[in-house]
Amino acid sequence: MMNDLDRFEMLFNRLSRLKRPKSFDVLQAEYDEGERRMFKEWFPRRKFKRLLLLGRPLWAEYNERLRKRAEALGAKRDKCVGLIEKRLRELAEGIDLESAEGEPRLCEEVWVGTYYSTGRGEYYARANAQGYLEHARSYRVQGELRQKYWEEGGPKYYGVRSWQVWLQVSEVGVEVLKRKQGQTVREFVRRCWAKGVNPRVYYPGLRPGYEEQVGLDYFGHDLKLEHRP
Numbered sequence: 001m002m003n004d005l006d007r008f009e010m011l012f013n014r015l016s017r018l019k020r021p022k023s024f025d026v027l028q029a030e031y032d033e034g035e036r037r038m039f040k041e042w043f044p045r046r047k048f049k050r051l052l053l054l055g056r057p058l059w060a061e062y063n064e065r066l067r068k069r070a071e072a073l074g075a076k077r078d079k080c081v082g083l084i085e086k087r088l089r090e091l092a093e094g095i096d097l098e099s100a101e102g103e104p105r106l107c108e109e110v111w112v113g114t115y116y117s118t119g120r121g122e123y124y125a126r127a128n129a130q131g132y133l134e135h136a137r138s139y140r141v142q143g144e145l146r147q148k149y150w151e152e153g154g155p156k157y158y159g160v161r162s163w164q165v166w167l168q169v170s171e172v173g174v175e176v177l178k179r180k181q182g183q184t185v186r187e188f189v190r191r192c193w194a195k196g197v198n199p200r201v202y203y204p205g206l207r208p209g210y211e212e213q214v215g216l217d218y219f220g221h222d223l224k225l226e227h228r229p
Contacts, residue, residue, distance in 0.1 A: 008091045009172045015084045018077060031066070038062050085179075092179035097139050102170035107177075108132045109148070111162045118201055122160050127197045129163035131188075136167050139180055143167035186214045194220025 002010075022030075039048050042058070108129065115124035129145055136143050148162040169177065183191070189211065192199035200206050211217065215224040 004091050004094045005172065005176070008088060008095060008176060011084055011088055011091070012172065012175050015081065015088070018081055018084070034066065035062060038065070088175075089179045092176045093181065095176050097141050097169060097173055097176060097180075101168055102173065104143075104166045104168050105171070105174070106164055107136075107143075107167045107169070107174050108165040109162050110165075112160055115201065120197075122163075124197055124201055125160075126163050127192070127195045128202065129165050130195070131191065132165045133167075134191075135180075135182055136165070136169075136177055139177065141167050141169050141173070141177060143169075186216070189214075190216050190220050190222060192220075193218050 036048055039046075110125045110129040110132075112121045112125045115121040115128075118124050126145070133143055133145060144166055146164045146166055147160050148164055150161045167174070167177075185206075189199045189206070192202070193211075193216065215222065217223060
């Protein structure tokens with residue numbers, strides 16, 4: 001009998017197939033086949049020729065048909081992907097990730113270069129990776145952070161190249177974890193300030209004055225709890 005983890009894996013594999021892009025050869029073959037069908041529809045007794053050779057209007061009409069068909073198929077695919085993702089999130093909440101343990105694997109890598117403009121690139125990259133690790137540990141998944149240094153010949157003056165998150169979880173468990181409910185925006189902001197990083201580096205759209213509105217200070221303290229009698 002299938003459990004939630006088995007159902008999740010089955011649906012995720014289906015989702016992966018839906019998202020897998022077609023190769024150029026496959027796309028070209030479909031284009032050519034469609035062109036032959038349209039030529040036969042218009043000229044049932046004539047030998048096949050490329051539509052472009054018969055005049056740009058015919059070729060343009062064929063491409064317009066393809067565009068409309070692609071849009072219809074794309075909309076159908078997007079709807080199917082959305083439904084599967086919704087079901088995956090529902091299943092993820094009921095899965096105990098301890099049952100999805102596996103060999104330690106690299107689950108996330110945060111590049112220091114992403115945050116060079118802050119002047120504290122390594123610090124911000126580490127804090128970001130630490131947040132991912134905290135999310136995993138909240139669901140009893142064991143893991144650790146590892147530093148990745150530049151290899152021989154790289155820009156050694158940059159030191160650490162990235163921070164990696166290694167988790168003791170199976171391959172499907174990684175996907176379950178991604179769909180587990182995360183922390184609220186308020187808790188994310190509080191933890192950022194507690195680590196000494198500005199949350200607006202990660203989310204530039206965070207409105208000014210948010211901390212005051214939700215009862216936080218700029219040191220990671222929850223003022224609502226501290227003022228509670």
